Amino acid sequence: MIEPPAPSSLPAPSSPVLSDSPVGGSLDRLEFDRYVDPLVEVLTNDATETPFTIGVFGAWGSGKSSLIKMIDQRLAADHGEAFVRVHFNPWIHRKEPTMLLPLLHTVQDTLAEDGRGRFAAAVKRIGSLITTLSMDVLLRKATEGAVTIDRVEQLSERYAERRGQVESEIRKLRSTLQRQADAIAAKGARLVIFVDDLDRCEPAEIVDVLESLKLFLDLRNVFIVVAIAKEIVDRGVAARYREFGFSAEQVVEIGDEYLDKIIQLPVYLLPLDAVAVGRFLDALDLPAPIAAQTELLRRVVTPNPRRIKRVLNICAVTHAISRRHDRLEDLRFDVLVRLVVLRVQSPALHAAATKRPDLLVALEAAYEGSLNIERTEGFVNRFGAQDAQSMQAAVRRFHDSQDHLRNLFEGAGFAEVAGDLRLYLTMLGG
Ligand SMILES: Nc1ncnc2c1ncn2[C@@H]1O[C@H](COP(=O)(O)OP(=O)(O)O)[C@@H](O)[C@H]1O
Ligand SMILES: [Mg+2]
Known part of the structure; x- marks a missing residue:
C-alpha cells in the first residue's frame, strides 16, 4: 500500500489547463x-x-x-x-x-x-x-x-x-x-x-x-x-x-x-450526443496521458462542455502531481480519471465514498451483477456482519438513483486497487 504524501511535498503542477472563457468562432469545437x-x-x-x-x-x-x-x-x-x-x-x-x-x-x-x-x-x-x-x-x-x-x-x-x-x-x-x-x-x-x-x-x-x-x-x-x-x-x-x-x-x-x-x-442549446463529446475531446489537443484515456472519458463524462473541461483540468493537474511524486508513480490513471469524473458529476457519491472507499468496490460489483443489492448475505460475505447493512443501504441508494453511472463503474477496477482507494480519494481532496 502506498503512503499518502505530506501536503507540503506536493510539487506545483505544471500541466497546461484549459481556459473556461467563452470561445469565438475560430475555436468552435461543437x-x-x-x-x-x-x-x-x-x-x-x-x-x-x-x-x-x-x-x-x-x-x-x-x-x-x-x-x-x-x-x-x-x-x-x-x-x-x-x-x-x-x-x-x-x-x-x-x-x-x-x-x-x-x-x-x-x-x-x-x-x-x-x-x-x-x-x-x-x-x-x-x-x-x-x-x-x-x-x-x-x-x-x-x-x-x-x-x-x-x-x-x-x-x-x-x-x-x-x-x-x-x-x-x-x-x-x-x-x-x-x-x-x-x-x-x-x-x-x-x-x-x-x-x-x-x-x-x-x-x-x-x-x-x-x-x-x-x-x-x-x-x-x-x-x-x-x-x-x-x-x-x-x-x-x-x-x-x-x-x-x-x-x-x-x-x-x-x-x-x-x-x-x-x-x-x-x-x-442541445446537450451533446456521444459523437459530439468524442469530437470535442479529440479537438482539445490534450496532453498524452489524458488523450490515452479519451475512450474512457467519452463514455463517462456528462455531455456539458464546462463540466468536461473541469474534469480534464483536474485530471491534468492530478496526473502532473502524481508523476512528480515517487510514491504516487504507480497509481492507475484510469482509476483516477473515473474518480475525478465522480467528483465533478456526482459530488454526493464522491463524498460518501470518501468516508468509506469500499462503497466504490461494492457499487462496482453491484453494477456488474456480482453483488445482489437486494440480499444482505452478499454484503456480509464481502464487508463483514457489522458493516453489511449500512453498506447495502448506501449501495442501494446510489445504485437506484444514479443509473447513469453504470458506465463509470463497469470494469472500473476499483476492487483491484481497493487498498489504495483512500489515497486516490485523498488526492482529489477527499
Ligand atoms: N462551441 C464551443 N467550442 C468549444 N468550446 C466551447 C464551445 N462552447 C462552449 N465551450 C466551452 O465550454 C465552456 C462553457 O462555455 P460558456 O459559453 O461559458 O457556457 P455558458 O455561458 O452556457 O455557461 C467554456 O469553457 C467554453 O470555452
Ligand atoms: Mg455564460
Missing part, C-alpha cells in the same frame, strides 16, 4: 455554426420585424456565452456598419439600484464609439435622459413590475395600483428612446443588445434586468439577444414575488409566462 448561421440570418434579414428578442437557452456551461460571442463576431465581420452591437453585462452593475441606468449608459457608450461619429445626436439625447432619470425619484418605481404578468396582477390589487401609477412615466421614456432608435436606423444601423451573465446576478436582480430590457428596449429597430438558464429565471421570479407566496409549480409557470412575453425566438 459545430455552433448550426446555431450561428440561422440566427445571423434572422438578424440581418430585412424582412425581420423589430423589436425582436432572441433567447439563448441552455444549462450552465452549455455554451451560451460562446454562442453570443460567435454571433457578435459574425455581425462585426460581415455586417459591421449595419449594427450597433451593445454588450450589456448586468452582473457588473449588480450594486446599482436599478439596471436601467447602466443599460442606457452602455448603449450610449457604444453609440459614442462609432468610428464615423454617426450617432452623436443620439448620444447627446440619451445623455440628457440619463441625467433626468438619475434625479427622478420615480425611477425605481418606473422599472418595477413593468412586465405585465396577468397572473400576478389578478392576484394583487396592490400590484395593479402600482402599475397604474407608473405607466405614464414609462410611456414618456419609451417614446424618447424610440425616437433615438429610429434616428440611429435612419443612419443605416440597428441596435443589437447582447445580454449575458444573467446567471451571475442575484435572483431578485434578474427580474429587474428583464423588466428594464422589456420596457425600454422593446422598440422598433432594436434587437436583443439574451442568454438564459431557465432555472435562474425561476429563481428570480420566486425571489421577486416572494410576498405573493407562489408554489414551486406556479413559479415555473410564471417564469415561462415571463419569458414568453419577452422572447420571440427561443433557441435551445
Whole structure:
C-alpha cells in the first residue's frame, strides 16, 4: 500500500489547463455554426420585424456565452456598419439600484464609439435622459413590475395600483428612446443588445434586468439577444414575488409566462450526443496521458462542455502531481480519471465514498451483477456482519438513483486497487 504524501511535498503542477472563457468562432469545437448561421440570418434579414428578442437557452456551461460571442463576431465581420452591437453585462452593475441606468449608459457608450461619429445626436439625447432619470425619484418605481404578468396582477390589487401609477412615466421614456432608435436606423444601423451573465446576478436582480430590457428596449429597430438558464429565471421570479407566496409549480409557470412575453425566438442549446463529446475531446489537443484515456472519458463524462473541461483540468493537474511524486508513480490513471469524473458529476457519491472507499468496490460489483443489492448475505460475505447493512443501504441508494453511472463503474477496477482507494480519494481532496 502506498503512503499518502505530506501536503507540503506536493510539487506545483505544471500541466497546461484549459481556459473556461467563452470561445469565438475560430475555436468552435461543437459545430455552433448550426446555431450561428440561422440566427445571423434572422438578424440581418430585412424582412425581420423589430423589436425582436432572441433567447439563448441552455444549462450552465452549455455554451451560451460562446454562442453570443460567435454571433457578435459574425455581425462585426460581415455586417459591421449595419449594427450597433451593445454588450450589456448586468452582473457588473449588480450594486446599482436599478439596471436601467447602466443599460442606457452602455448603449450610449457604444453609440459614442462609432468610428464615423454617426450617432452623436443620439448620444447627446440619451445623455440628457440619463441625467433626468438619475434625479427622478420615480425611477425605481418606473422599472418595477413593468412586465405585465396577468397572473400576478389578478392576484394583487396592490400590484395593479402600482402599475397604474407608473405607466405614464414609462410611456414618456419609451417614446424618447424610440425616437433615438429610429434616428440611429435612419443612419443605416440597428441596435443589437447582447445580454449575458444573467446567471451571475442575484435572483431578485434578474427580474429587474428583464423588466428594464422589456420596457425600454422593446422598440422598433432594436434587437436583443439574451442568454438564459431557465432555472435562474425561476429563481428570480420566486425571489421577486416572494410576498405573493407562489408554489414551486406556479413559479415555473410564471417564469415561462415571463419569458414568453419577452422572447420571440427561443433557441435551445442541445446537450451533446456521444459523437459530439468524442469530437470535442479529440479537438482539445490534450496532453498524452489524458488523450490515452479519451475512450474512457467519452463514455463517462456528462455531455456539458464546462463540466468536461473541469474534469480534464483536474485530471491534468492530478496526473502532473502524481508523476512528480515517487510514491504516487504507480497509481492507475484510469482509476483516477473515473474518480475525478465522480467528483465533478456526482459530488454526493464522491463524498460518501470518501468516508468509506469500499462503497466504490461494492457499487462496482453491484453494477456488474456480482453483488445482489437486494440480499444482505452478499454484503456480509464481502464487508463483514457489522458493516453489511449500512453498506447495502448506501449501495442501494446510489445504485437506484444514479443509473447513469453504470458506465463509470463497469470494469472500473476499483476492487483491484481497493487498498489504495483512500489515497486516490485523498488526492482529489477527499
Ligand atoms: N462551441 C464551443 N467550442 C468549444 N468550446 C466551447 C464551445 N462552447 C462552449 N465551450 C466551452 O465550454 C465552456 C462553457 O462555455 P460558456 O459559453 O461559458 O457556457 P455558458 O455561458 O452556457 O455557461 C467554456 O469553457 C467554453 O470555452
Ligand atoms: Mg455564460
